[in-house]
Amino acid sequence: MKMVVDARGLGKVFGSGAEAVQALTNIDLRMETGDFISLIGPSGCGKSTLLRLVADLLEPTSGELLINAKSPSRARLDRDYGMVFQSATLLDWRTVRKNVELPLEIMDVAKEERSRRASEMLDLVQLELFADHYPWQLSGGMQQRVAIARALAFQPSLLLMDEPFGALDEMSRELMQQEVLRLWGETGISVVFVTHSIPEAVFLSTRVLVMTPRPGRIKTEIAIDLPTERDLSTRESPRYFELITEVREALRSGES
Amino acid sequence: MTERDDIIRESHETDVLSAFEGDVPVGGRTPAAIREFGGKYLPALFSFLVVILLWEGLTRLFGIETFVLPKPSEIISSFVETWDVVWGAGFKTLSEALGGFVIGVSAALLTSFAAARWVRFREGMLPVAIAANATPIVALAPIFNNWFSITSPISKMAVVAVVVYFPVMINTTRGLLEVDQAELELMRSVAATPAETMRRVRMPHALPFFFASVKVASALSLIAAIVAEYFGGPQDVLGQYIINRANLFQFPDAWAAILVASILGVAFYLVILAAERLVMPWHVSFRTSK
Ligand SMILES: Nc1ncnc2c1ncn2[C@@H]1O[C@H](COP(=O)(O)OP(=O)(O)OP(=O)(O)O)[C@@H](O)[C@H]1O
Ligand SMILES: [Mg+2]
Numbered sequence: 019m020k021m022v023v024d025a026r027g028l029g030k031v032f033g034s035g036a037e038a039v040q041a042l043t044n045i046d047l048r049m050e051t052g053d054f055i056s057l058i059g060p061s062g063c064g065k066s067t068l069l070r071l072v073a074d075l076l077e078p079t080s081g082e083l084l085i086n087a088k089s090p091s092r093a094r095l096d097r098d099y100g101m102v103f104q105s106a107t108l109l110d111w112r113t114v115r116k117n118v119e120l121p122l123e124i125m126d127v128a129k130e131e132r133s134r135r136a137s138e139m140l141d142l143v144q145l146e147l148f149a150d151h152y153p154w155q156l157s158g159g160m161q162q163r164v165a166i167a168r169a170l171a172f173q174p175s176l177l178l179m180d181e182p183f184g185a186l187d188e189m190s191r192e193l194m195q196q197e198v199l200r201l202w203g204e205t206g207i208s209v210v211f212v213t214h215s216i217p218e219a220v221f222l223s224t225r226v227l228v229m230t231p232r233p234g235r236i237k238t239e240i241a242i243d244l245p246t247e248r249d250l251s252t253r254e255s256p257r258y259f260e261l262i263t264e265v266r267e268a269l270r271s272g273e274s
Numbered sequence: 275m276t277e278r279d280d281i282i283r284e285s286h287e288t289d290v291l292s293a294f295e296g297d298v299p300v301g302g303r304t305p306a307a308i309r310e311f312g313g314k315y316l317p318a319l320f321s322f323l324v325v326i327l328l329w330e331g332l333t334r335l336f337g338i339e340t341f342v343l344p345k346p347s348e349i350i351s352s353f354v355e356t357w358d359v360v361w362g363a364g365f366k367t368l369s370e371a372l373g374g375f376v377i378g379v380s381a382a383l384l385t386s387f388a389a390a391r392w393v394r395f396r397e398g399m400l401p402v403a404i405a406a407n408a409t410p411i412v413a414l415a416p417i418f419n420n421w422f423s424i425t426s427p428i429s430k431m432a433v434v435a436v437v438v439y440f441p442v443m444i445n446t447t448r449g450l451l452e453v454d455q456a457e458l459e460l461m462r463s464v465a466a467t468p469a470e471t472m473r474r475v476r477m478p479h480a481l482p483f484f485f486a487s488v489k490v491a492s493a494l495s496l497i498a499a500i501v502a503e504y505f506g507g508p509q510d511v512l513g514q515y516i517i518n519r520a521n522l523f524q525f526p527d528a529w530a531a532i533l534v535a536s537i538l539g540v541a542f543y544l545v546i547l548a549a550e551r552l553v554m555p556w557h558v559s560f561r562t563s564k
Contacts, residue, residue, distance in 0.1 A: 075459055094465055101463040107456045111478045111556045120474070121464040152556050172464075 021087065022176050022208045023049040023072060028081035029233075030067055040233035041067045045081065047227070047236065051175070054202060054209045056219035056226045058265065064234025065212045066104075069180050072210065073101050086175065097125070099176040100169030104184055106161035108153040108168075115140065115149040118167045125172060139167035142201060159183075159190040163197070170205065177209045184214070192253075195221055199248055216269070220261045221248060228268040238268040344526040352526035353533055360515070360527075364534040367512040368542075370427045371499040374434020378495075379488060381435065382443035389443075390450035390476060391468075400447065407440035415502040430502040430511075437498040438491040442484070449483025450476045482557055485550040492542045500535060 028045035031038050042064040049055055057065045070076040071083060074090035085093035093099065100121075108117045118136040127135070140146050143163040153161055162182055169177060179198075183191045195218060202209055213219050219226045220242055228238040242261060244252055252258055326346050332338070333345045340348060353360065389396040415433050422429035453476055461471045503513020512531050519527035550557075 073463055075462060094463065097465055099463075101460070103456055103460065105456060107454075107460050109457065109475065109478070111481075111554065123474070124461075124464055124466045124470050154558075 020051045021048060022051055022053070022085065023047055023210070024082075024084040024087075025072075026082045028068075028071065028078050028083055030064070030071060030076065031079045042071075043233040043235055045234070045236060049208060049210070051208055052206055052224075054211065054222055054224045056211045056213055056223040057229060058213055058216065058219045058226060058269070059229030059234065059237075060231045060269075061214070063229045063231040065229060066180055067234070069178050069210060069212055073099060073178055097121070097172050098174055099178050100172070100174040102162070102165050102169050102177070102179040102182045104181045106153070106158075106165040108161055108164055110153060113150050113152055114145060114156070114164050117153065117164055118171050120168060121172050135171055136167075139171050142170070142204070143167045143197065157190075158185050159194055162186070162194065166198070166201070170201070170207070173205075175208060177207050179209065180212045181214065182211075183218070191215075191218070196249070198222065203246075216262050216265045217253075220244075220258060220265060221253065226265055228265060237271075240264055240268065341523055341525050344529055348526040349529040349533060352524075353530035356527055356530055359510075360531050360534050363510050363512045363515045363531060364538055366427075366508075366510060367430075367496070367499050367503065367535070368538050370430040370502075370511070371434055371495040371542075373427065374431035374499065375438055375491065375495040377431060378435035378438030379442050379491065382439045382446060383484075385443050386446040386450055386480075387472075389447045390472070396447070396451075400444070403440055403444055407444055411437045411440070412498055412501045415498075415505045418502070419506050424506045425508045430499050430507065433502040434495045434498045437494050441494070442487045442491050445483045445487035446480050449480030453479050478554075481554050485546070485554070489543060489546055489550075492546050493539055496535060496539045496542065 025045050025047040028042060028047070029040070030042040031040050033039055045068060047055075047068075057068060059065055067076065071078050072085060072090065074094040083090055086096075086098050088096070088098070108114075109120065112120065115133070115136050118139050119132045122132040122135060137146065137149070140149055143166055145160060145163055145167065148156060148160065153164070156164065162185075165182070166177075166179075183194050186194060198209075199222060201207070209222075211219070211222060221244075223242050226240045226242060227236050228240065229235065230237045240261065244255070244257060244261070329343075330346045333343055344352075385399070389399055412433060414436065418429045418432045422432060450472075457475050457479075458471065461475055466474070500513045500516075503511045504517060507514050509515070509518065512535055516528045516531045519525070519531070
């Protein structure tokens with residue numbers, strides 16, 4: 019199996035001197051093609067920081083990090099990953115289609131090819147009918163789907179998602195989770211997913227990494243042995259609840 | 275709040291013609307669209323008429339002398355009688371204002387891009403510009419009249435250009451710089467070059483700032499041209515015409531010229547408003563809830 023993310027003893031300190039904040043320490047993470055990994059932990063434990071290190075939006079202060087056996091900056095320049103931020107971050111002045119085409123424009127993909135791929139992606143997130151709408155004409159969930167389509171438009175091998183459904187209500191959230199699982203199944207992409215929601219982490223992932231607060235470390239790793247095909251019945255299965263309890267206890271342990 | 279916030283706030287507040295902003299129905303003139311149009315503009319038209327009628331009524335009632343304040347009816351009849359002269363002067367002044375406007379706005383855009391690109395340049399430049407923006411630059415008019423020939427339109431364009439330059443430069447720079455951090459991270463995550471980010475994020479983001487300042491600048495440009503003309507210039511421009519007629523106690527003529535100036539000012543403003551809608555139909559202020 020190919021190693022998509024390979025982190026060894028990764029650490030990140032913000033600032034220096036008396037004001038230094040040790041955000042992450044000694045992170046070991048190995049992720050293979052097709053993995054769906056969720057990062058879960060209390061607010062401020064460094065989940066976003068870890069994702070940003072992988073995305074080369076931040077530089078680690080210690081340790082080693084390879085993405086697809088390359089440096090993070092090489093991987094970023096090669097567009098090995100697509101990123102979905104907590105807020106959809108769509109450009110107001112572009113239609114849905116043009117937003118999805120943005121990375122392709124930057125890659126100098128020819129016009130017809132761009133439009134073909136954007137249509138394909140919008141199909142995938144079931145927004146074909148909204149291609150010519152502007153972002154403000156869409157609901158929060160639809161905007162997040164556009165952001166996902168944009169992240170997938172250039173066919174990266176890795177998808178990074180930072181609390182992408184944080185702003186959604188429970189119903190849309192469950193729909194989006196189903197959607198993401200479908201995409202993951204159809205494209206064979208690897209996913210790193212940051213969330214605050216235990217059920218969400220369990221429902222989506224092949225592995226859940228539970229983190230400790232300040233300095234952030236990976237406390238426990240829980241393999242999710244639910245069947246690959248997941249749907250409503252999964253959410254009602256006893257194993258699902260057992261795993262939720264397991265993650266919850268892992269989060270609690272060592273507290274107080 | 276930073277100094278620059280003050281400037282943009284002020285520029286919104288001085289936006290006296292903002293009553294014209296809003297949804298002018300484009301395309302289909304359905305009865306509903308006409309009703310909506312009427313609903314929006316009738317109140318303004320109504321209050322305009324009330325002011326004119328009150329003006330006419332009160333000047334008659336109190337027997338106010340023409341040299342103090344002419345009646346609207348006197349102004350209108352002078353406006354019709356002197357039609358050719360007064361519009362001739364109006365268009366001369368407008369051409370000075372437009373010339374200075376184009377020069378000032380172009381220079382402002384160039385500096386803004388440089389300021390957005392080079393931190394050092396920005397740090398040296400912006401505080402000076404903000405200070406200059408707060409000084410009454412029209413006061414330079416006599417000096418510009420001295421530098422360039424007093425009768426040459428160039429001297430008036432120079433004043434207009436300098437007056438227009440600062441608000442446009444400061445606001446556009448601000449728009450180019452104050453981009454959402456998340457959008458910059460997005461661009462970085464897709465390996466965009468700084469030039470790509472400039473073109474696809476910073477420039478679109480600066481457009482509303484640019485247009486807000488250019489709307490103010492359109493009014494400023496006419497004001498600056500006329501004030502510059504007050505300090506001296508050829509006889510057939512608005513500023514000099516107004517002074518000459520006032521010196522001859524022909525006040526309705528002077529007011530007719532002022533009327534021309536305000537019609538030109540409003541027209542200029544509306545042209546920019548139309549350009550704004552054309553260039554950024556996506557902007558918040560044009561959204562309809564249909
Ligand atoms: N740019 C920064 N400069 C300084 N400190 C930072 C910066 N970004 C994050 N931190 C600090 O690093 C720690 C981890 O932040 P991070 O955003 O990764 O947490 P998180 O797990 O994503 O939290 P949340 O669940 O609330 O999003 C926090 O203590 C935060 O204060
Ligand atoms: Mg976070």
